[in-house]
Amino acid sequence: MAAAIIGGLLNKNYSPALIRVIESDSKKRLVIENKFKVSSMAEFKKIDKDEIIVLAVKPQQAESLLKSISTEISEQLILSIAAGIQIESIGKWARGHKNIVRSMPNVCAQIQLGITALFTKEVLDTKTKLAVEEIVSAIGEFIWLDDESKMDAVTAISGSGPAYIFYFLNAFIESAIELGLSRNEAEKLCGKTLLGSSHLALDQLNDLQNLILSVASKGGTTEEGLKQLESYKLNEMLLKATRAAYEKSKKIGLEFN
Numbered sequence: 001m002a003a004a005i006i007g008g009l010l011n012k013n014y015s016p017a018l019i020r021v022i023e024s025d026s027k028k029r030l031v032i033e034n035k036f037k038v039s040s041m042a043e044f045k046k047i048d049k050d051e052i053i054v055l056a057v058k059p060q061q062a063e064s065l066l067k068s069i070s071t072e073i074s075e076q077l078i079l080s081i082a083a084g085i086q087i088e089s090i091g092k093w094a095r096g097h098k099n100i101v102r103s104m105p106n107v108c109a110q111i112q113l114g115i116t117a118l119f120t121k122e123v124l125d126t127k128t129k130l131a132v133e134e135i136v137s138a139i140g141e142f143i144w145l146d147d148e149s150k151m152d153a154v155t156a157i158s159g160s161g162p163a164y165i166f167y168f169l170n171a172f173i174e175s176a177i178e179l180g181l182s183r184n185e186a187e188k189l190c191g192k193t194l195l196g197s198s199h200l201a202l203d204q205l206n207d208l209q210n211l212i213l214s215v216a217s218k219g220g221t222t223e224e225g226l227k228q229l230e231s232y233k234l235n236e237m238l239l240k241a242t243r244a245a246y247e248k249s250k251k252i253g254l255e256f257n
């Protein structure tokens with residue numbers, strides 16, 4: 001995810017000289033240096049006052065990392081993308097640090113079509129707020145949340161969501177092959193169907209029922225397909241899947257708090 005953010009910033013003409021990467025894995029560090037031409041190091045050295053620290057390690061790695069750098073940081077802004085990790089925990093591990101924004105982007109950031117939710121308990125000054133918004137705009141769109149507890153739902157929906165869509169697309173392709181199409185034909189037809197449908201739906205998200213009706217002719221083929229989706233209760237499956245991800249996000253938060 002950090003690489004997606006760096007790629008987005010460079011794409012927006014950010015100077016590589018403004019970005020420093022801290023990556024403990026030497027192989028990954030080399031890849032990042034070669035790909036993005038940014039400087040990188042294995043661990044934190046001195047951090048300037050106006051640098052923004054993007055916390056992009058796995059939730060399980062956040063505590064030890066923050067504790068190890070807590071003496072290096074003063075008022076710098078920490079922008080966390082770690083799933084489940086609450087602002088209170090980040091503050092505690094960073095010795096009472098306050099200047100924290102919690103966020104949840106998604107993997108579509110890799111092509112600057114991500115959506116990021118942001119939350120802070122602080123009243124950010126205009127310059128800091130703009131800087132945060134500039135970072136997340138580099139990877140797509142963003143929304144500010146009014147309550148940190150919503151972050152668990154966001155994680156389950158737009159954070160994990162791309163994986164559900166990829167899962168669906170994979171199954172869709174497999175079905176197409178089962179019906180006699182070649183893999184190439186199946187990938188092209190299913191991929192473009194998902195892309196076109198997404199674009200069409202984005203303008204009419206409050207009227208999806210009508211869009212469904214516009215495809216499903218009375219007595220036609222789509223009706224038969226939809227009947228199967230209904231009988232296997234796809235909507236209930238989706239609710240179960242998102243609820244499980246939501247509960248896991250809450251559990252991570254409680255585990256580490």
Ligand SMILES: NC(=O)C1=CN([C@@H]2O[C@H](COP(=O)(O)OP(=O)(O)OC[C@H]3O[C@@H](n4cnc5c(N)ncnc54)[C@H](O)[C@@H]3O)[C@@H](O)[C@H]2O)C=CC1
Nearest residue numbers: 001022023024025056057058059061065081082083105107
């Ligand atoms: N992958 C996704 O689609 C999304 C991930 N996230 C969140 O983003 C965070 C990162 O996820 P990924 O990029 O998938 O994980 P990742 O494992 O690919 O990246 C984390 C990187 O941090 C490095 N690292 C770990 N401890 C370190 C330390 N002490 N000092 C320096 N570097 C250290 C690791 O070597 C690794 O390269 C997670 O907290 C995840 O919850 C959020 C939204 C979407």
Ligand SMILES: O=C(O)[C@@H]1CCC=N1
Nearest residue numbers: 083155158159160161
């Ligand atoms: O699966 C995860 O835990 C992370 C958070 C959202 C997407 N990936």
